[in-house]
Amino acid sequence: MSSSVSHNVYFDGKVQSLGILTEKGKATVGVMKPGTYVFNTSSHEIMEIVSGVLRAKLSGGEWLSYKKGDAFEVAANSSFEVKCDADVAYICYYN
Amino acid sequence: MSSSVSHNVYFDGKVQSLGILTEKGKATVGVMKPGTYVFNTSSHEIMEIVSGVLRAKLSGGEWLSYKKGDAFEVAANSSFEVKCDADVAYICYYN
Numbered sequence: 001m002s003s004s005v006s007h008n009v010y011f012d013g014k015v016q017s018l019g020i021l022t023e024k025g026k027a028t029v030g031v032m033k034p035g036t037y038v039f040n041t042s043s044h045e046i047m048e049i050v051s052g053v054l055r056a057k058l059s060g061g062e063w064l065s066y067k068k069g070d071a072f073e074v075a076a077n078s079s080f081e082v083k084c085d086a087d088v089a090y091i092c093y094y095n
Numbered sequence: 096m097s098s099s100v101s102h103n104v105y106f107d108g109k110v111q112s113l114g115i116l117t118e119k120g121k122a123t124v125g126v127m128k129p130g131t132y133v134f135n136t137s138s139h140e141i142m143e144i145v146s147g148v149l150r151a152k153l154s155g156g157e158w159l160s161y162k163k164g165d166a167f168e169v170a171a172n173s174s175f176e177v178k179c180d181a182d183v184a185y186i187c188y189y190n
Binding site: 003004005009012014015017018019020021022023027029030031032033051052087088089091 | 109115118124126147182184186
């Protein structure tokens with residue numbers, strides 16, 4: 001029997017995600033409302049954009065823009081900053 | 096100021112989705128746990144698979160299999176049946 005989908009709420013509900021087990025391992029599918037957010041990683045992450053445009057700045061890096069199908073990697077135990085002017089959907093793979 | 100992301104729970108939590116406004120209009124990003132589900136549509140929908148494999152049977156049609164990047168359209172005021180053996184993530188556009 002399957003359990004429920006896990007649901008995560010961040011930043012007063014402006015970022016929310018749903019847990020999923022994929023063929024690439026654990027992941028979350030999420031939506032961000034317009035804003036600027038900082039995320040801290042505990043594991044290596046691959047963020048792939050599903051809808052919208054997300055600007056992201058990795059620790060020590062510069063701001064880059066990602067659209068549907070684009071992805072970026074984030075090292076474990078680091079942080080990254082993101083900004084969006086409209087809603088963004090993403091899938092984040094944890095390795 | 097942005098409001099919270101909307102969160103929808105179906106089938107005892109085995110299907111959950113998050114609302115998003117996209118450049119194609121309103122949509123939801125969701126996750127399904129393994130199972131068989133029937134959905135009823137009020138508007139025209141385009142379902143696109145984000146992760147996993149979903150089998151779907153439109154009203155009067157046959158079972159077809161859809162993987163990441165594949166999409167199918169469902170007419171308004173109809174229903175469709177889906178099955179998955181592992182978790183599936185999708186984005187559903189409402190026109």
